Amino acid sequence: MRKKNNRPAIKPAKYLMYGLMAASLLLSGCANSDAESPGSDDYVVVGFSQVGAESDWRAANTESMKTALCEETGYKLIIEDAQQKQSNQITAVRSFIQQGVDYIVIAPVTEVGWETVLAEAKDAGIPVIIVDRMVSVNDYSLFKCWVGSDFKLEALKVCEWLNSFAKTNHIDSRDIHIVNIQGTLGASAQIGRTEGLRESATKNGWDLLGEVQGEFTKAKGYEVTFEILDKYPNVNVIYCENDNEAFGVLEALEASGKTVGSDITGGEIMVLSFDGVKSDAMNLLMDGKIACIGECNPLHGPRVRAIIDSLENNQPVDKLTYVDEEVFSTFEGISNIDLNGKKYSISSMDDEKLLERQKLFSIGAYTNETSDAY
Ligand code: AHR
Numbered sequence: 001m002r003k004k005n006n007r008p009a010i011k012p013a014k015y016l017m018y019g020l021m022a023a024s025l026l027l028s029g030c031a032n033s034d035a036e037s038p039g040s041d042d043y044v045v046v047g048f049s050q051v052g053a054e055s056d057w058r059a060a061n062t063e064s065m066k067t068a069l070c071e072e073t074g075y076k077l078i079i080e081d082a083q084q085k086q087s088n089q090i091t092a093v094r095s096f097i098q099q100g101v102d103y104i105v106i107a108p109v110t111e112v113g114w115e116t117v118l119a120e121a122k123d124a125g126i127p128v129i130i131v132d133r134m135v136s137v138n139d140y141s142l143f144k145c146w147v148g149s150d151f152k153l154e155a156l157k158v159c160e161w162l163n164s165f166a167k168t169n170h171i172d173s174r175d176i177h178i179v180n181i182q183g184t185l186g187a188s189a190q191i192g193r194t195e196g197l198r199e200s201a202t203k204n205g206w207d208l209l210g211e212v213q214g215e216f217t218k219a220k221g222y223e224v225t226f227e228i229l230d231k232y233p234n235v236n237v238i239y240c241e242n243d244n245e246a247f248g249v250l251e252a253l254e255a256s257g258k259t260v261g262s263d264i265t266g267g268e269i270m271v272l273s274f275d276g277v278k279s280d281a282m283n284l285l286m287d288g289k290i291a292c293i294g295e296c297n298p299l300h301g302p303r304v305r306a307i308i309d310s311l312e313n314n315q316p317v318d319k320l321t322y323v324d325e326e327v328f329s330t331f332e333g334i335s336n337i338d339l340n341g342k343k344y345s346i347s348s349m350d351d352e353k354l355l356e357r358q359k360l361f362s363i364g365a366y367t368n369e370t371s372d373a374y
Helices: 013-028 056-068 086-099 115-123 151-168 188-204 218-231 243-255 279-286 301-312 351-362 368-373
Strands: 044-050 075-081 103-106 128-131 145-148 177-182 207-213 237-240 270-275 292-295 320-322 336-339 342-347
Touching: 044 056, 044 086, 044 301, 056 075, 056 243, 056 301, 075 086, 086 103, 086 115, 103 301, 115 128, 128 301, 145 301, 151 188, 151 270, 151 292, 151 336, 151 342, 177 188, 177 218, 188 207, 207 218, 218 237, 218 243, 237 243, 243 270, 243 279, 279 292, 279 351
Parallel strands: 044 075, 044 103, 103 128, 128 145, 145 320, 177 207, 177 237, 237 270, 270 292
Antiparallel strands: 336 342
């Protein structure tokens, strides 16, 4: 077990915090937690403000954080679920400051509006690590570092796959009629994926019919699909900004008697998506129901832990770290794509690979083996 070294004297507010931590650890899934007596100062205490529980990606992300930052690894993690509200996140950060945690980790719901509370954390001398989505601030000294996805690159890769698909199948770009179901407005994942699609549509001459709000949830994806079919009867590609939206879209398309598939000039509707976390999504990919998935990697726990370990040892950390991500499709004939002169391979999926992949998520990806890969 890793113990924190050279800790300063315990801060009074921590006594209150240990009660909260005990409750939090009960929920953390940390195996064999041998909780020490309240007031013990042996662990690195991390307050984590999580977005919510809107998607399978988010559930995997929370699990990864819990597994990596637990008592066995020398940490005590306090998780606050913001239920998709930035105001809850700001309250949580203030509470972490009050409690005198050692580090604050924020997965921000949306990008703007963080300056004041980050300045408060800085004034309190608590390093802040931003994870997953980004914050939009002028002063980068307000946070220590960020680790997450290049959401625009994810989008550009999926769009380039669609471009290759159209070319391979001799589909005129003007015959591609797309609707985008956006994620939570103002979230980096929405901003990047929307920008990537807009740019690609303009570049390739696609007909981007409209953008509707899907909030990264299955329920919203289901609901808005009926509106889309009503408003845009010629839609033949639905671009979902995450898999949960796609699950809802597929159910709604089926309920509407539409056929999902690749014959987009022959009346079928193609579904594109992001994440690739849940096996359901990969099964739909293998069935050809989702044509292409831009991977979004949720396993940030080991990365955050590595960052804190470095900071604890007074080692420098990179300000911004983008994680590597794949593109998945089971359509034959497109094995790689070219984006601004850089080649990206298209990963296929089969039962064996799916099993391997699921191991990563089910064990929370906290072994050397998996943290290397993810
Ligand atoms: O910020 C990551 C995004 O947030 C994931 O793509 C989505 O599923 C989640 O809700």
